[in-house]
Amino acid sequence: MITFSSVSKTYEDGTQAIRKLDFTIQAGEFFVLIGPSGCGKTTTMKMINRLIEPTEGKIFLHDREIHTFDVQELRWNIGYVLQQIALFPHMTIAENIALVPEMKKWRKRKISDRIDELLHMVGLDPATYRERKPSELSGGQQQRVGVIRALAADPEVILMDEPFSALDPLSREQLQQDIRNLQQEIKKTIVFVTHDMDEAMAIGDRVCLMKNGETIQIDTPQNMILHPANDFVREFIGDRKSSWLTAVDVMSEAKSPHLLSIHDLEAGNASSILPLYITEEDGSLAGRIVEGSMIRERIPIVPNDMRLAQALPLFEQHQVEALPVVKDSKVVGILSYRTIMHYFMKKHEKEINKV
Ligand SMILES: Nc1ncnc2c1ncn2[C@@H]1O[C@H](COP(=O)(O)OP(=O)(O)O)[C@@H](O)[C@H]1O
Numbered sequence: 001m002i003t004f005s006s007v008s009k010t011y012e013d014g015t016q017a018i019r020k021l022d023f024t025i026q027a028g029e030f031f032v033l034i035g036p037s038g039c040g041k042t043t044t045m046k047m048i049n050r051l052i053e054p055t056e057g058k059i060f061l062h063d064r065e066i067h068t069f070d071v072q073e074l075r076w077n078i079g080y081v082l083q084q085i086a087l088f089p090h091m092t093i094a095e096n097i098a099l100v101p102e103m104k105k106w107r108k109r110k111i112s113d114r115i116d117e118l119l120h121m122v123g124l125d126p127a128t129y130r131e132r133k134p135s136e137l138s139g140g141q142q143q144r145v146g147v148i149r150a151l152a153a154d155p156e157v158i159l160m161d162e163p164f165s166a167l168d169p170l171s172r173e174q175l176q177q178d179i180r181n182l183q184q185e186i187k188k189t190i191v192f193v194t195h196d197m198d199e200a201m202a203i204g205d206r207v208c209l210m211k212n213g214e215t216i217q218i219d220t221p222q223n224m225i226l227h228p229a230n231d232f233v234r235e236f237i238g239d240r241k242s243s244w245l246t247a248v249d250v251m252s253e254a255k256s257p258h259l260l261s262i263h264d265l266e267a268g269n270a271s272s273i274l275p276l277y278i279t280e281e282d283g284s285l286a287g288r289i290v291e292g293s294m295i296r297e298r299i300p301i302v303p304n305d306m307r308l309a310q311a312l313p314l315f316e317q318h319q320v321e322a323l324p325v326v327k328d329s330k331v332v333g334i335l336s337y338r339t340i341m342h343y344f345m346k347k348h349e350k351e352i353n354k355v
């Protein structure tokens, strides 16, 4: 969808902001650019809608080099949300949202319907908010309008440069949730800049970590936590393992001593360590062994996407040391209490060392 091919940028004063960027953002992907201040995130983003021109290399949108588009047309098809809420203060909310659709010469009726639809989408009642001025909205509400204004003319790509960083933590978390839901609904390609790793983890399909104008690692949040490319990544991620990992990230695969197929059980292939959980031939959960016999009822499980911190109480509740991890009603692995503790201890160790 968006491809950077050997893209570099040196500013007029000689600052080398970006060095040889090479990556592709997939259609419909939520792609997060992250890194310390000054690492080149904004420069990278602004090159996509040609607010900044690269000094070397090429950028492609749908396999078309971006200079082959009319620049106005390109910008209308790329929504843009800034850190500072950039609503026009003298215009109403409705007028602010209507800006790009009007430039694109949509019909009045269509624009009006679109305004209502978008306001509904982010939980602002059109009857109340359409005619208000931006100053009559809270910061969080204004930034919601900033987001839907970028979506108004149905662009394929949306660029967001630290859109939530000026907000209080509560509004911020709410908006992260909103934008994530919105993304799943509208399936747009979103390029999102942040310097906050928690935010990146919460919303990104893939995260691109930058340093001094170069990409250090591009990966899913989970892979970045589990397989950091180097110490810089490790440090940037910090102590987030236990809070962001889910059951499926740290479980052992389905061939654990705690898991056995019903076929193997009947064939008498149970190893000396008695397995706790038994699966049917199709991989679904059949039962568990309690005091030597199999029971088929009330089998506790961990859903694959459950966070470790949420899974932990289940072990105490059911008085077990391992639980099956289930995805789409199939057992995909086993999560043990010890594994979770391992991740929590690592976090803890670091905190102790800091003191
Ligand atoms: N217009 C400019 N002229 C000269 N240097 C610039 C300009 N804009 C940004 N820079 C420099 O380029 C580097 C990358 O900046 P930027 O892309 O804004 O980083 P980030 O968004 O990650 O904080 C920084 O060193 C910054 O000072």
Ligand SMILES: [Mg+2]
Binding pocket: 041, 042, 043
């Ligand atoms: Mg920036």
